[in-house]
Amino acid sequence: MSDRKVQILDSAAELISERGYTQTSVDDVIRHAGLCGKSHFYHYFKSKEELGYAVLNRQFERFADRGLAVLREPMIDPIERLFLFIDSVVALQAQRGCRGGSSFGTLASELADAHEGFRQRIEMVFERWASQIQSLLWEVRPQLQDGADTARLARFIIATLEGAVLMSRVTKEIGVMENIAADLKRFIGMHLRDGVPTS
Amino acid sequence: MSDRKVQILDSAAELISERGYTQTSVDDVIRHAGLCGKSHFYHYFKSKEELGYAVLNRQFERFADRGLAVLREPMIDPIERLFLFIDSVVALQAQRGCRGGSSFGTLASELADAHEGFRQRIEMVFERWASQIQSLLWEVRPQLQDGADTARLARFIIATLEGAVLMSRVTKEIGVMENIAADLKRFIGMHLRDGVPTS
DNA sequence: GCCTGTTTGGACCAGCCAGTCCTATTTTAC
DNA sequence: GTAAAATAGGACTGGCTGGTCCAAACAGGC
Numbered sequence: 001m002s003d004r005k006v007q008i009l010d011s012a013a014e015l016i017s018e019r020g021y022t023q024t025s026v027d028d029v030i031r032h033a034g035l036c037g038k039s040h041f042y043h044y045f046k047s048k049e050e051l052g053y054a055v056l057n058r059q060f061e062r063f064a065d066r067g068l069a070v071l072r073e074p075m076i077d078p079i080e081r082l083f084l085f086i087d088s089v090v091a092l093q094a095q096r097g098c099r100g101g102s103s104f105g106t107l108a109s110e111l112a113d114a115h116e117g118f119r120q121r122i123e124m125v126f127e128r129w130a131s132q133i134q135s136l137l138w139e140v141r142p143q144l145q146d147g148a149d150t151a152r153l154a155r156f157i158i159a160t161l162e163g164a165v166l167m168s169r170v171t172k173e174i175g176v177m178e179n180i181a182a183d184l185k186r187f188i189g190m191h192l193r194d195g196v197p198t199s
Numbered sequence: 200m201s202d203r204k205v206q207i208l209d210s211a212a213e214l215i216s217e218r219g220y221t222q223t224s225v226d227d228v229i230r231h232a233g234l235c236g237k238s239h240f241y242h243y244f245k246s247k248e249e250l251g252y253a254v255l256n257r258q259f260e261r262f263a264d265r266g267l268a269v270l271r272e273p274m275i276d277p278i279e280r281l282f283l284f285i286d287s288v289v290a291l292q293a294q295r296g297c298r299g300g301s302s303f304g305t306l307a308s309e310l311a312d313a314h315e316g317f318r319q320r321i322e323m324v325f326e327r328w329a330s331q332i333q334s335l336l337w338e339v340r341p342q343l344q345d346g347a348d349t350a351r352l353a354r355f356i357i358a359t360l361e362g363a364v365l366m367s368r369v370t371k372e373i374g375v376m377e378n379i380a381a382d383l384k385r386f387i388g389m390h391l392r393d394g395v396p397t398s
Numbered sequence: 399g400c401c402t403g404t405t406t407g408g409a410c411c412a413g414c415c416a417g418t419c420c421t422a423t424t425t426t427a428c
Numbered sequence: 429g430t431a432a433a434a435t436a437g438g439a440c441t442g443g444c445t446g447g448t449c450c451a452a453a454c455a456g457g458c
Binding site: 399400401402403404405406407408409410411412413414415416417418419420421422423424425426427428 | 429430431432433434435436437438439440441442443444445446447448449450451452453454455456457458
């Protein structure tokens with residue numbers, strides 16, 4: 001992929017995660033990416049919609065590579081990994097000063113009802129995210145209490161994290177999100193035979 | 200308040216909860232409310248922003264009167280009331296066919312970073328909502344385990360419900376939200392000395 | 399009947415939007 | 429060297445946006 005295209009994608013991703021998709025104009029992206037003339041932009045993307053799809057794909061790939069990587073770390077205890085992942089989501093939001101959403105949550109809220117194409121893609125993102133958590137939980141299955149539903153727990157974790165990000169954006173205080181994350185860990189610990197591990 | 204004004208408010212509330220604030224134009228509201236000419240609209244509201252504030256206020260008042268009412272029902276056991284409230288949120292989302300957000304969550308996600316005035320008002324809405332849950336939990340304090348933080352639990356409940364609404368909007372399946380709600384109840388039950396009540 | 403405020407109707411404005419088109423110049427690949 | 433990209437610069441369209449302004453029809457109170 002051309003450098004310019006990557007540059008446009010990164011600029012668009014930044015703007016969209018801050019202001020949302022509809023509130024980000026093609027002109028904004030062009031200005032922010034430092035290129036001049038619309039034709040240059042339309043040389044790479046045939047429409048704003050296509051840009052949106054590309055940004056969403058790229059954001060998820062990066063998230064899967066970087067954000068979700070800790071979930072696959074083989075040298076750490078699975079539950080510990082899951083907790084580290086939760087911490088990393090909190091840390092990222094703190095780093096952003098509680099601004100901008102989870103990229104997916106913002107887009108989801110904005111476009112899930114309005115744009116079926118985006119809805120489907122976002123659903124897929126959440127599904128893949130959930131399946132990563134689920135396979136981690138499957139790994140630790142002997143420690144789980146009987147009847148623990150891994151798919152269900154994975155979705156609960158995602159929903160609560162998304163809700164926590166939203167709360168942090170509204171309150172502009174990371175403390176609220178930290179508390180929610182800590183409670184979420186306790187909830188996960190509830191599903192273990194031997195209670196919460198040291199953390 | 201004039202009938203017309205109420206009519207405009209209701210129309211705007213409906214459109215905004217479906218499409219979001221920025222995606223709802225003043226012309227849309229005028230058309231949907233069945234009035235003709237912009238001057239008529241601007242006779243009641245001096246700007247779109249003022250309309251937005253009015254809609255938000257009205258939506259919260261209705262939510263406090265109707266949605267939150269069950270939390271104050273004196274004849275029902277407090278925890279039972281809380282569970283009924285959670286059920287009612289799920290039922291409302293099911294009734295809407297998983298479309299449209301919690302009114303507050305959608306606006307929050309859209310405007311928290313972009314518009315400080317809305318952010319503050321939405322924060323206040325969540326705060327009042329949390330305080331309603333909190334006072335219910337305070338009522339049941341003897342049943343709670345030592346060290347249970349009612350403010351914190353209230354915020355956790357709201358965040359998870361908002362996350363659950365988001366997930367339902369994305370997946371278009373109420374089942375996901377039902378599971379999250381059920382798990383949330385189990386989490387609440389975790390804070391009780393004698394475990395989960397019959398439900 | 400007359401006056402005052404509500405309602406109706408629509409023309410209009412400047413600015414932004416996504417997207418098209420055309421023309422050059424520069425870089426890269428072979 | 430030459431062809432094919434990539435880059436640059438800008439004019440333009442048609443539609444939508446929030447918002448203003450003006451004028452006529454209508455109501456009820458006096």
